[in-house]
Amino acid sequence: MIERAVYRRVERIENPTGRKLAAGLVRLVLENWFYALFFVLLWRFPYLVADLTDSEVMPQRPTGGSVFWQSVMAQTLLIACLAMSYNVLFGFGGIISFGHALFFGIGGYTTFILMREYEPGARWPVLAGFAALVVVIGALARIPWRRLALAALVGAALLYLLLPGSGGVSVYQGFGVAVLLSVALSLLSGAVTLRLRGVYFAMFTLALAEVFWVLAKSGTLRALTGAEDGLPFRDLIPDALNPTPTAGGNRLAMYRVTVIFFALVFLAIRRYINSPVGRVIVAVRDNEQRARAIGYNAFHYKLLTMVFAGVLATLSGLLFVLWGSAKRVDPTLLSLNYTVEPLLLTLIGGVGTLTGPVVAALGLELGRTYLREETFTFSTRLFGLLSLWQALWVAGFALFFYVFRRGLRRGVARALGAGRDPGSRAVTLAAGAGAAAALIVVALVAQAIYAETDLDTYVYKVADLWQLFQGMLFVLVVMLLPHGIVGTWNRWWFNRRLRRMARQAAARAAGAETAEPSGGHEA
Amino acid sequence: MPGYFARLTPRYRRSWALVAAYLAFLVLISLIDFGGNTAGQTLFRGLMLSMLIFLVASGLSLIFGLLDVLNFAQGAFVLVGAYIGYATYQSVELSSTYSFLAAVGAAVVSVGLLGAVIETGLIRPLYARPVFQIVLTFGLGAILLDLVQRIYGPQPKQPLAPPELFRGTFYLFGQSLSIYRLFIIGLGLVIMVAVGLLLNRTRLGIIIRAGVQDAEMVQALGINVRRVFTFVFVLGAVLAGLAGIVLVPYQGATLDLGNQFLILAIVVVVIGGMGSYEGTAVASFIVGLTRAVAEQMSLKHFDAPVLAETSILFLMIVVLLVQPSGLFGREES
Structure with missing residues (x-):
């Protein structure tokens, strides 16, 4: 963002015609084509929905x-x-x-x-x-x-x-x-x-x-x-x-x-x-x-x-x-x-x-809003055979293993009497995965026994689960995605560009080196 | 004790004088406004409230002092303690004293475990990103609240009968009161003294106090400060859980218990000064008594408790304006 602002300013100084209002506006839109497109989409959004749902925009059918x-x-x-x-x-x-x-x-x-x-x-x-x-x-x-x-x-x-x-x-x-x-x-x-x-x-x-x-x-x-x-x-x-x-x-x-x-x-x-x-x-x-x-x-x-x-x-x-x-x-x-x-x-x-x-x-x-009226039952369509609670169980275990992975691996290694060499590390990893699988199976069995009474009573409305979901998002984002969606994307993009520039610089350097003996001294 | 007062800096002495004057003012104004018996009842209720607030706030203050984490999940610990204690107390079929003990044990152990898992698993990786710790504990509070609601239902739980040991009544200020209230006050005082002794008379206490001053230096001296962090976090959680279960026979368990006590504890910690144990203890009395008196006053004059809910928040704002580091906190700029 900073680079772009600086770049824009420099360009404006070099190109005085850019000061003209109309040209400036055109360039503003061209430079921000993504935002402009988004704005136009938002502006047309009622009509788009009206076309999709076959309803009127205003106000003849107020419930459309x-x-x-x-x-x-x-x-x-x-x-x-x-x-x-x-x-x-x-x-x-x-x-x-x-x-x-x-x-x-x-x-x-x-x-x-x-x-x-x-x-x-x-x-x-x-x-x-x-x-x-x-x-x-x-x-x-x-x-x-x-x-x-x-x-x-x-x-x-x-x-x-x-x-x-x-x-x-x-x-x-x-x-x-x-x-x-x-x-x-x-x-x-x-x-x-x-x-x-x-x-x-x-x-x-x-x-x-x-x-x-x-x-x-x-x-x-x-x-x-x-x-x-x-x-x-x-x-x-x-x-x-x-x-x-x-x-x-x-x-x-x-x-x-x-x-x-x-x-x-x-x-x-x-x-x-x-x-x-x-x-x-x-x-x-x-x-x-x-x-x-x-x-x-x-x-x-x-x-x-x-x-x-x-x-x-x-x-x-x-x-x-x-x-x-x-x-x-x-x-x-x-x-x-x-x-x-x-x-x-x-x-x-x-x-x-x-x-x-x-x-x-x-x-x-x-x-x-889209999911507000949706419900999850035991045989919900989103998770196939897994109920939402089972998905939460599994996610919880996964998070647990992710967070405590070092301590668990060490504990397993100690229990197996293994050292720190790479081979035994694979063994401990396998043991950890086995333990995780066993725990998940236990959870599923417990869930099945617990829910034996009547499976279809476990109906959860998404709207009711929202607060729990929100709290979990808090924790997950803080622990796993500290830069957020756009922040992570920006970083990835920036690193990619950095790598490409490094590669180009390396190629240029290599080219200069090969070119040097033949034409280096002529200029 | 006399030695303590002799060693005080002028600022601390001034703070003590201020506290004494304020408490005397509260007693005086309640005596003038309500008359003897009602004043006594109000102050007694305030004392009990102070003890409960102290249990929550001391953990908050210790955790903040040592770990530099403002634990917004402290209120949720109260909530979890109350509900788990409630369930245990109701379902264990022993004589009521023993089942109460079992409930206390269950609440304390489960909240302690929760605290240990949260500290080692979630907060420890975030010491490098302090702002995110606040956000994390905030989110954990929301999760715990929702889980409690999901498991125990949204209806408030009616108070259960206190254990037989404390079931009698006594006569005070023209009103017969349950002995259980005396038990709450006694428990609060005992814990206040016990934690004070832990901090001032044991090796662990010396390490904790040194850690409050400069945790890095303590680490450099070859002490495993991380382990002490975990201990203090668990201690804070356990005290909050204890407050929760102790509340059950007195006023039952409701879902807004957590936030209510979190706000009160934050006010106490701000007034007393972050990380100062004596400050937390003194400020709990200030907040509890102020709240009780304001409640009684607004009921008498305005027929509504609005004054009570805002009075302590105004108190906190005034303290932040006049002396932001609190009564007994360290000066900082």
């Missing part, structure tokens, strides 16, 4: 496959946006946060609480409160007072513009306030703990998110937040923002808005990471001491990254809320689920890769 898959795809893309914003923090910034759900959920609550409760008389108190919050944060972060005053002034001015002097708050004004609040909250959590070790940061963010989650679902504040039932907002949003096909909403338009939002988030993150600021952030992640020694204020760069990721998460959360079918902002948006999910997607896709979270989100979320 296309309508359903539009919503699924939109929510998947928004989860991908959340994962990408988490990846900015975790992958590029090296900051591990356990409170990202806070930013995801806070937007909906802020907007709709404001719309329901706001009265023009509250304008100045809210402004004063916001300014006070900024000053407190600044004092904690030891920001120079001039900059602090500027920040408080700008924030208060924005808030003044967003909060109307008469009448209620509109949706878009609410969105603006939500973004401002998320900026303030990410500044707060960053200012308090970013100077400390990462663990404190993780715990602080966990606690902060937990506070908001508890408040959102507590019965005491039912009038404000709707407690466990959530905050209904069906009457508060205009039709333009309502993707429900039956209620005069416009699903296809919302789907397109979502796709454009997704593309913008991706481009913004790419721009951010490849900008000079982004390079500093990666440098801080790799070696904070060195970055500081060069003269960068690591703290400020990390703070900026937090704000960036927080705002992106808030915006994706807002859209995600609008896509919800119940039309309620409910407390699960603030719960740990929406922190675990992006973390897992980032890990699977590849920490610190641009496309990794998107790949993982598309794979996992779409797969989950």
Whole structure:
């Protein structure tokens, strides 16, 4: 990625015609043909599904496959946006946060609480409160007072513009306030703990998110937040923002808005990471001491990254809320689920890769939706004779042997009285494999005896097994695939190119050597 | 003990004074607000809660201090201990005291084994990648929670009758209470002292404390630090499992037990200071009593427990703001 950015810049300097807008756009598309193709596919996705399932795109047959898959795809893309914003923090910034759900959920609550409760008389108190919050944060972060005053002034001015002097708050004004609040909250959590070790940061963010989650679902504040039932907002949003096909909403338009939002988030993150600021952030992640020694204020760069990721998460959360079918902002948006999910997607896709979270989100979320109604029985079609539980048993044993392989091999060797020479190693390996096979047979027999009663009662819905599956993915990815899908792919590709270059260099050197005696001295 | 206070640095002395003042404030405010008997009951409940929290938090703190691993699976250990203990206690048909002992044994042994397998198999290869350890323990917590739910079902388990030995009641603060509560407090105190003695009076304790300061140096001195790591991890897991089984006769077993105690333990470790044993002990009292008092207060004034759930989190945020290394933790920048 870096090489490409540098290369592009050099080329632009050498080729001034490339500055022309149209030519630039064409080249942008040509250079990013893969992303462009993906975008076009996403854009046409409703029509593709409609062709495949023989349903209408909009809105004559609201129950058709296309309508359903539009919503699924939109929510998947928004989860991908959340994962990408988490990846900015975790992958590029090296900051591990356990409170990202806070930013995801806070937007909906802020907007709709404001719309329901706001009265023009509250304008100045809210402004004063916001300014006070900024000053407190600044004092904690030891920001120079001039900059602090500027920040408080700008924030208060924005808030003044967003909060109307008469009448209620509109949706878009609410969105603006939500973004401002998320900026303030990410500044707060960053200012308090970013100077400390990462663990404190993780715990602080966990606690902060937990506070908001508890408040959102507590019965005491039912009038404000709707407690466990959530905050209904069906009457508060205009039709333009309502993707429900039956209620005069416009699903296809919302789907397109979502796709454009997704593309913008991706481009913004790419721009951010490849900008000079982004390079500093990666440098801080790799070696904070060195970055500081060069003269960068690591703290400020990390703070900026937090704000960036927080705002992106808030915006994706807002859209995600609008896509919800119940039309309620409910407390699960603030719960740990929406922190675990992006973390897992980032890990699977590849920490610190641009496309990794998107790949993982598309794979996992779409797969989950596709498999939601599927069931596994004893004679399931996916595993043939093996039931899911037996597959899990076998996978568990395999993992066990993989993890403890050295200790087991040594134990077997000791038991057999064998030494360390290669021949006996083969013997011990064979013995280990035999033991593994024996254990698996025992497990199968135990399973058969245990399940003797009625085999067909063992029916598992995929949706019920999801949490277990997710936890196992966590462990497996951390242990076996630390670079994630895209990260591993990138490494493989890079090594391949490296090898090829080495081979070419060797060939060139060999050619030069053979050529030298005949023509070497003529030039 | 007097020698201990004489040797303290000014900062530690200030922390002790602060703790004493805060606890006195809690007692005073509950006396003023609730009146004699209710205040006594609240503080007694807080004391019991403190002991349970201590069992979970001491493991978390020791593991973090020595291994530098923030063990997010600690809550799941409580959960596993509670459910395995529950199943054993219910199914073993001996006199209730013996079956309780069997339950404690089963919980402790199984959680200890689990801890040993997790440490040697999964965490040990990851010492080179510290961030991934956090993620790994997080995932393990999710797996254990789901397995427990899968095996024992999602319904909360009703509390079982305490063993006969502790079945009597006693009269305190105008309320008759089960002796079992005294047992919980006593057990907590005994373990607090026992682990303290282990750390301060034995050779193993010296190695652990040295490892908290600098594990590499201990390794360089020819001590197998990895083995000590495993021991401490198992010890932490066992203490958490013990908290789980002890809870069963008091409030039964529910699936959110793990997360509840994990958050409480994290708060304790932050307030007390990472890796500091005395800090963990003191902070458990602070958190337990604060929670009990806040619960009583919010029930009295707001008719809802919202204050109780957030009070300790606010306490943690305040401590992180004022003194991020905690009351008794090492200074770090």
